[in-house]
Amino acid sequence: MSESGALTVARNRAVIMEELRRLMPGAGGLRTALPLGLPTVDSCLPQGGLACGALHEIVPAGERCTAAAFGFIAALLTRLPQTRRFVFVLPAYGQRHYGRLSGHGLSALGLDPARVILVETAHRTQTLWAMEEALRSGAPAAVSGIIDKLDLKLSQRLHLAAVDCGLPLLLIRPAHDLESSAAATRWRVGTAEAARDRFGLITRPRWHLHLERVRNGRPGEWVVEYDHVAHRFSLAATLADPAHARGASQKADRQAHCA
Amino acid sequence: MLAAQAKKPTDKPIAPDEPFVLTVAGAGGPRIAALNGAAEAAGLAPGEPLADARAKAEFLQVRAVDTAADDAALHRLALWATRYTPTASPYDEDNGADGFFLDVEGAAHLFGGEAQLIADLAGRLQKLGLPARLAVASTPGAAWALSRFHPSALFVLPIRQEAEALTPLPVKALRLAPDTHAALQRLGFKTVGSLLDKPRAPFAARFRAELLRRIDQALDRVDEPLVPVVAPPVYHCLRYLLEPVGTQDAIVALVRRLMQTLVHVLTRDDAGARALRLSLYNVDGAVATIDIALTMPTRDTAHAARLIALKLEALAAMQDTGFGFEAVGLAVTRAERMVAQQTEFTAAADDGDRTERCAALIDALRQRLGEASVRRFEPVASHIPERAEFLSPAAAETTAWPATEEKTRPLLLLPRAEPAEVTALVPEGPPRRFCWRGATYEVTGAQGPERIGAEWWREPYRAHACASERQPALTRDYFLVEDASGHRFWLFREGLYGRETAAARWFVHGLFA
Numbered sequence: 001m002s003e004s005g006a007l008t009v010a011r012n013r014a015v016i017m018e019e020l021r022r023l024m025p026g027a028g029g030l031r032t033a034l035p036l037g038l039p040t041v042d043s044c045l046p047q048g049g050l051a052c053g054a055l056h057e058i059v060p061a062g063e064r065c066t067a068a069a070f071g072f073i074a075a076l077l078t079r080l081p082q083t084r085r086f087v088f089v090l091p092a093y094g095q096r097h098y099g100r101l102s103g104h105g106l107s108a109l110g111l112d113p114a115r116v117i118l119v120e121t122a123h124r125t126q127t128l129w130a131m132e133e134a135l136r137s138g139a140p141a142a143v144s145g146i147i148d149k150l151d152l153k154l155s156q157r158l159h160l161a162a163v164d165c166g167l168p169l170l171l172i173r174p175a176h177d178l179e180s181s182a183a184a185t186r187w188r189v190g191t192a193e194a195a196r197d198r199f200g201l202i203t204r205p206r207w208h209l210h211l212e213r214v215r216n217g218r219p220g221e222w223v224v225e226y227d228h229v230a231h232r233f234s235l236a237a238t239l240a241d242p243a244h245a246r247g248a249s250q251k252a253d254r255q256a257h258c259a
Numbered sequence: 260m261l262a263a264q265a266k267k268p269t270d271k272p273i274a275p276d277e278p279f280v281l282t283v284a285g286a287g288g289p290r291i292a293a294l295n296g297a298a299e300a301a302g303l304a305p306g307e308p309l310a311d312a313r314a315k316a317e318f319l320q321v322r323a324v325d326t327a328a329d330d331a332a333l334h335r336l337a338l339w340a341t342r343y344t345p346t347a348s349p350y351d352e353d354n355g356a357d358g359f360f361l362d363v364e365g366a367a368h369l370f371g372g373e374a375q376l377i378a379d380l381a382g383r384l385q386k387l388g389l390p391a392r393l394a395v396a397s398t399p400g401a402a403w404a405l406s407r408f409h410p411s412a413l414f415v416l417p418i419r420q421e422a423e424a425l426t427p428l429p430v431k432a433l434r435l436a437p438d439t440h441a442a443l444q445r446l447g448f449k450t451v452g453s454l455l456d457k458p459r460a461p462f463a464a465r466f467r468a469e470l471l472r473r474i475d476q477a478l479d480r481v482d483e484p485l486v487p488v489v490a491p492p493v494y495h496c497l498r499y500l501l502e503p504v505g506t507q508d509a510i511v512a513l514v515r516r517l518m519q520t521l522v523h524v525l526t527r528d529d530a531g532a533r534a535l536r537l538s539l540y541n542v543d544g545a546v547a548t549i550d551i552a553l554t555m556p557t558r559d560t561a562h563a564a565r566l567i568a569l570k571l572e573a574l575a576a577m578q579d580t581g582f583g584f585e586a587v588g589l590a591v592t593r594a595e596r597m598v599a600q601q602t603e604f605t606a607a608a609d610d611g612d613r614t615e616r617c618a619a620l621i622d623a624l625r626q627r628l629g630e631a632s633v634r635r636f637e638p639v640a641s642h643i644p645e646r647a648e649f650l651s652p653a654a655a656e657t658t659a660w661p662a663t664e665e666k667t668r669p670l671l672l673l674p675r676a677e678p679a680e681v682t683a684l685v686p687e688g689p690p691r692r693f694c695w696r697g698a699t700y701e702v703t704g705a706q707g708p709e710r711i712g713a714e715w716w717r718e719p720y721r722a723h724a725c726a727s728e729r730q731p732a733l734t735r736d737y738f739l740v741e742d743a744s745g746h747r748f749w750l751f752r753e754g755l756y757g758r759e760t761a762a763a764r765w766f767v768h769g770l771f772a
Binding site: 112 | 634658739
């Protein structure tokens with residue numbers, strides 16, 4: 001066979017492959033957004049959910065809110081397909097302060113701990129490298145982690161890595177020392193009184209979500225509760241302050257609430 | 260074929276041209292264990308008492324033998340010699356501990372034949388300052404004998420001529436114990452030949468089994484297994500360089516090419532590499548080895564090269580390249596069955612492919628961050644929360660998490676339970692207010708207790724126990740408490756009032772989402 005003939009065969013082969021991939025259900029159909037399942041919240045996000053290939057920042061509202069931030073991430077991850085792994089990049093030095101992730105705790109939130117890969121890093125350079133490595137490998141369904149300091153340049157780099165691979169990167173940043181970043185969204189997660197059943201037992205955790213910044217979307221503030229069995233978010237209905245439930249559209253209310 | 264090399268005892272030359280001996284403590288004072296050329300010229304011989312030697316040679320430099328350092332040096336040299344063949348075996352004590360065997364079967368042709376191989380080896384040893392005597396023969400015994408007693412320093416014995424070659428050599432060439440050797444001398448057996456044509460039965464009756472075993476080993480009648488200096492790899496590939504290299508990029512490029520060579524063999528055998536070893540042969544004789552373990556068998560050239568690059572970065576091994584590396588070897592030290600897979604078609608969505616990518620990610624993270632830093636949760640059948648799971652090295656395949664009955668477990672568990680000051684309305688009741696890490700929390704809702712008894716079958720353990728305390732472990736009552744702003748904590752009271760303790764202590768153990 002001549003060289004050009006071989007080339008033609010190779011090209012035809014590539015075309016057929018492409019066609020087959022397109023026809024096969026599920027194959028190559030990359031998910032573009034991760035909806036929370038709450039129309040009120042999803043309508044504020046540009047793609048009707050958290051963009052998959054993007055960096056999302058989650059800021060604990062207070063010193064003791066790290067657990068709530070982790071809880072929100074775990075809840076978001078349960079809404080992703082459960083066939084792939086999740087990577088958590090956690091610096092070793094932080095765990096003395098806020099504790100370490102517990103498998104049984106994740107399991108109690110509905111996330112399969114067997115799917116979690118924990119990466120322990122010694123310093124920030126390693127943390128950033130591990131996150132980018134995990135994103136670029138394309139192996140996990142999502143990458144999340146905690147970082148103590150992030151400047152615009154580094155966040156751009158992480159964001160680009162997330163965009164290239166179409167994977168969400170959910171990053172916890174401490175509330176102090178917030179520089180501007182390239183993240184698609186910034187959530188401030190605070191605690192809220194949990195939902196209880198009629199015997200007074202805690203049934204579902206609640207979080208105070210404040211979508212502070214969102215590119216091409218509307219910021220908002222809600223109190224959501226999370227059902228770990230159904231993997232479902234819902235708005236906390238029985239709340240004293242109605243400003244939460246009405247959401248972001250009523251800016252005056254929110255400002256009043258903030259004040 | 261085997262090559263044996265006997266190193267001439269010229270260690271630690273203080274003034275190399277003056278007589279110099281190493282001594283070992285013996286009967287009636289120190290005796291000469293090894294000596295240099297000048298000492299030999301002065302008429303000294305190994306085994307001579309040091310006092311006599313001092314009388315013969317005027318300026319005799321004396322040092323005690325350091326056998327540990329000798330062994331270490333021999334080990335290094337044997338490692339260095341793995342450039343010729345993976346199976347290098349340093350001499351043990353019976354063999355004199357002054358050289359090594361190389362199993363060059365199947366490796367000699369790479370150097371153009373056995374004669375060229377030992378000529379190359381001799382040349383390189385000479386450059387390292389080690390004059391050597393080398394011989395190639397079918398058995399280690401024959402090679403050992405010829406390397407010591409053959410008139411020429413380099414000698415290759417054709418196959419099946421061991422008997423003829425050994426005949427003129429002295430009996431000592433059979434590696435015998437000193438008393439056996441002395442007895443043979445007394446009986447008038449001077450050469451190996453004089454033993455070979457005699458009937459065996461009288462020897463068996465008169466001497467220990469050693470004598471006949473050594474004869475049989477030398478003549479290839481019984482096998483003599485060699486103990487290699489490093490476990491011989493399953494697959495092995497080595498490249499010599501015209502110019503030494505020292506940069507990381509060059510090494511990674513070489514690894515890529517070596518791996519490409521190995522991949523052909525691996526594919527043929529349906530095998531994949533689970534562990535790789537990179538050997539870097541420095542010009543000055545040192546050998547640096549880098550071991551890499553893989554999560555899943557692989558035949559991926561790019562993956563192997565990348566892992567090596569990450570490891571080199573992490574080790575910063577490139578700081579002490581010295582004059583550079585003149586040879587680079589890549590070995591598959593552990594291979595596992597790996598079935599050929601269709602990789603092109605379902606590249607994006609296939610599950611197997613994802614497992615592979617996951618394995619690649621785990622490998623890469625491990626090389627840079629260390630073995631212990633990539634982990635996964637592993638459940639343990641224990642009620643004590645801090646023991647209910649442990650972190651084991653991550654694997655490519657997931658293991659199922661047991662579906663247990665629903666329990667309240669916090670998302671974040673503190674590394675150690677931290678003491679808290681608690682005010683409770685009733686001693687056995689839930690906390691009303693507690694102080695932890697310098698902040699006071701008003702409890703608005705509490706849930707519990709969940710009583711977790713101590714594991715009496717284990718070592719006594721208390722949350723706050725010091726190592727010296729040997730008190731029985733106490734029962735814990737866990738409460739999930741929520742404060743006014745919605746923070747949820749996991750507190751426990753250690754000890755049952757009245758039964759286990761008079762003043763129970765409280766601890767914060769975890770944080771709920």
